[in-house]
Amino acid sequence: xxxxxxxxxxxxxxxxxxxxxxxxxxxxxxxxxxxxxxxxxxxxxxxxxxxxxxxxxxxxxxxxxxxxxxxxxxxxxxxxxxxxxxxxxxxxxxxxxxxxxxxxxxxxxxxxxxxxxxxxxxxxxxxxxxxxxxxxxxxxxxxxxxxxxxxxxxxxxxxxxxxxxxxxxxxxxxxxxxxxxxxxxxxxxxxxxxxxxxxxxxxxxxxxxxxxxxxxxxxxxxxxxxxxxxxxxxxxxxxxxxxxxxxx
Amino acid sequence: xxxxxxxxxxxxxxxxxxxxxxxxxxxxxxxxxxxxxxxxxxxxxxxxxxxxxxxxxxxxxxxxxxxxxxxxxxxxxxxxxxxxxxxxxxxxxxxxxxxxxxxxxxxxxxxxxxxxxxxxxxxxxxxxxxxxxxxxxxxxxxxxxxxxxxxxxxxxxxxxxxxxxxxxxxxxxxxxxxxxxxxxxxxxxxxxxxxxxxxxxxxxxxxxxxxxxxxxxxxxxxxxxxxxxxxxxxxxxxxxxxxxxxxxxxxxxxxxxxxxxxxxxxxxxxxxxxxxxxxxxxxxxxxxxxxxxxxxxxxxxxxxxxxxxxxxxxxxxxxxxxxxxxxxxxxxxxxxxxxxxxxxxxxxxxxxxxxxxxxxxxxxxxxxxxxxxxxxxxxxxxxxxxxxxxxxxxxxxxxxxxxxxxxxxxxxxxxxxxxxxxxxxxxxxxxxxxxxxxxxxxxxxxxxxxxxxxxxxxxxxxxxxxxxxxx
Numbered sequence: 001x002x003x004x005x006x007x008x009x010x011x012x013x014x015x016x017x018x019x020x021x022x023x024x025x026x027x028x029x030x031x032x033x034x035x036x037x038x039x040x041x042x043x044x045x046x047x048x049x050x051x052x053x054x055x056x057x058x059x060x061x062x063x064x065x066x067x068x069x070x071x072x073x074x075x076x077x078x079x080x081x082x083x084x085x086x087x088x089x090x091x092x093x094x095x096x097x098x099x100x101x102x103x104x105x106x107x108x109x110x111x112x113x114x115x116x117x118x119x120x121x122x123x124x125x126x127x128x129x130x131x132x133x134x135x136x137x138x139x140x141x142x143x144x145x146x147x148x149x150x151x152x153x154x155x156x157x158x159x160x161x162x163x164x165x166x167x168x169x170x171x172x173x174x175x176x177x178x179x180x181x182x183x184x185x186x187x188x189x190x191x192x193x194x195x196x197x198x199x200x201x202x203x204x205x206x207x208x209x210x211x212x213x214x215x216x217x218x219x220x221x222x223x224x225x226x227x228x229x230x231x232x233x234x235x236x237x238x239x240x241x242x243x244x245x246x247x248x
Numbered sequence: 249x250x251x252x253x254x255x256x257x258x259x260x261x262x263x264x265x266x267x268x269x270x271x272x273x274x275x276x277x278x279x280x281x282x283x284x285x286x287x288x289x290x291x292x293x294x295x296x297x298x299x300x301x302x303x304x305x306x307x308x309x310x311x312x313x314x315x316x317x318x319x320x321x322x323x324x325x326x327x328x329x330x331x332x333x334x335x336x337x338x339x340x341x342x343x344x345x346x347x348x349x350x351x352x353x354x355x356x357x358x359x360x361x362x363x364x365x366x367x368x369x370x371x372x373x374x375x376x377x378x379x380x381x382x383x384x385x386x387x388x389x390x391x392x393x394x395x396x397x398x399x400x401x402x403x404x405x406x407x408x409x410x411x412x413x414x415x416x417x418x419x420x421x422x423x424x425x426x427x428x429x430x431x432x433x434x435x436x437x438x439x440x441x442x443x444x445x446x447x448x449x450x451x452x453x454x455x456x457x458x459x460x461x462x463x464x465x466x467x468x469x470x471x472x473x474x475x476x477x478x479x480x481x482x483x484x485x486x487x488x489x490x491x492x493x494x495x496x497x498x499x500x501x502x503x504x505x506x507x508x509x510x511x512x513x514x515x516x517x518x519x520x521x522x523x524x525x526x527x528x529x530x531x532x533x534x535x536x537x538x539x540x541x542x543x544x545x546x547x548x549x550x551x552x553x554x555x556x557x558x559x560x561x562x563x564x565x566x567x568x569x570x571x572x573x574x575x576x577x578x579x580x581x582x583x584x585x586x587x588x589x590x591x592x593x594x595x596x597x598x599x600x601x602x603x604x605x606x607x608x609x610x611x612x613x614x615x616x617x618x619x620x621x622x623x624x625x626x627x628x629x630x631x632x633x634x635x636x637x638x639x640x641x642x643x644x645x646x647x648x649x650x651x652x653x654x655x656x657x658x659x660x661x662x663x664x665x666x667x668x669x670x671x672x673x674x675x676x677x678x679x680x681x682x683x684x685x686x687x688x689x690x691x692x693x694x695x696x697x698x699x700x701x702x703x704x705x706x707x708x709x710x711x712x713x714x715x716x717x718x719x
Contacts, residue, residue: 187696
């Protein structure tokens, strides 16, 4: 099964470890993974800023890079949602291209839904021990319906106890460019999310989107919480948390 | 009502610093969100129901002129007069004319957002006609120097019991009360003589029913019933999009409206008002007027924002919005707050008068997922962002940034270099390799939180190195 890894621009630049964790999980699930080296960004920042022309150009670029893969897997609900739910509608004037885009959209998956629903992964390399709480990121949850998959995967790690936070489905306040256009508002929403996380009193907050995780971690630290760890689900499942400490 | 949406950001800042408001906003969940969730759970067919509601609203909007004509015909046949207002100024003029024609000097009002759009109270006062708000929330706002509502269903949601108690004591000259029930009784006592003496009642309208020429009112206080049946003249003011074809359609929407708004399976009062008082009726107005208002709505019918006309004003979108929950309704600067307001305000009030509103959303779609008529609010906000950009309404710095970023993203070699430089720069900024406390490039990020520092090399860089090493 030839799988293309769309690593996402945020992970590429800000936390490459998540990319390697994803790679490891896909290989553990028996996939042969390709990483197109010219990939940059799915175009969601342009799309949400109202620049359809640039979005369309980036969609066509991504199509060229990933079209020959059997599946495209993305360790992000936001970017997977962008490709799957919005790419096809960008092409209104070229039926052949629109068809190719629809095919690409249909074979694009967020990581946890791919592992559970398509690859049906049996064993995960991770061996984390402790309590975790899961934050449902908005696009994954509300565009792709991802809710059960990450929890099913976490349940496969014998040492992990899931402690649900209240309002796990509430937005964390990231919102892409929103977080820097309306920083104060964004941080106020993040504070509510962090309070929910504290109510869960877990050792680790886990999520499927790095944008949200940076927002949450940044707010937790600013609130003086130096201990709650913030990890991408791929890091936890693959057991690569980067500090070289006892399993994760 | 004048639009102040241009000052959204500054006002949002003030609202976040308002301790009392923040306390009150914390009640959003228990007051609205949880109650709605329970009420919706009791329906076994919510998804089917909202699909049906969406379809019926779309059917009306696609033939709005026909259904409005039918409504006019049926209402007229039952003795009512149907008037049409192009904008708020016409609403005011028509209402004042009606009042003068019937020699009215005081009008009792039940809640009407359209009268807020039109700033009707000010116009009535200027014409020497005293308007008295009788919805408890609207009454509180009126005696508080005509303060605007902050929520379309719960207009005084931003106020605490203590503030209202002090306001009542000041205005009524009575000893301050502490219980909500006592305060409500006091307001009822103050309002009763007005119900008995007013020459005219002004109401909004939740729905208009074309096949019977009726207006439906959904209220919880009973004041709507008195406003529309006690005075000799009843004027119902509502938007042209509120029409539905049949009573059956009304029933479909009524299964959704109270549940979505307040979590009630049915509101305390539901009135269906049809025609003028007949000789053997025990009550009802002798004169009934409808003022059906366009105020920008007709322009939306055939365009890409038509879905917004489905809105039944339940307020669920704002109750579930993380932005609304942080700042309340006043920061939005016009009649309608929250996600529906961020779409409607630029559409009805001019896109250039509300530039922040479509941007001030995380597009989390909590609004769209609770909307009882499936309005794709994030899509509509995004379309407004597109229009802002197309019309050159975004700041130059933002446009330049967007353009250079998208150029880079289309040129992988340059992008790779830029990403590598960026990763290294951010790593360098990080304190003890962990956190960035001040980020000069994006200062808004670090005003309220840190940015976790990156390790300094990009994934693709490390991946390529690994591939080389394996060879």
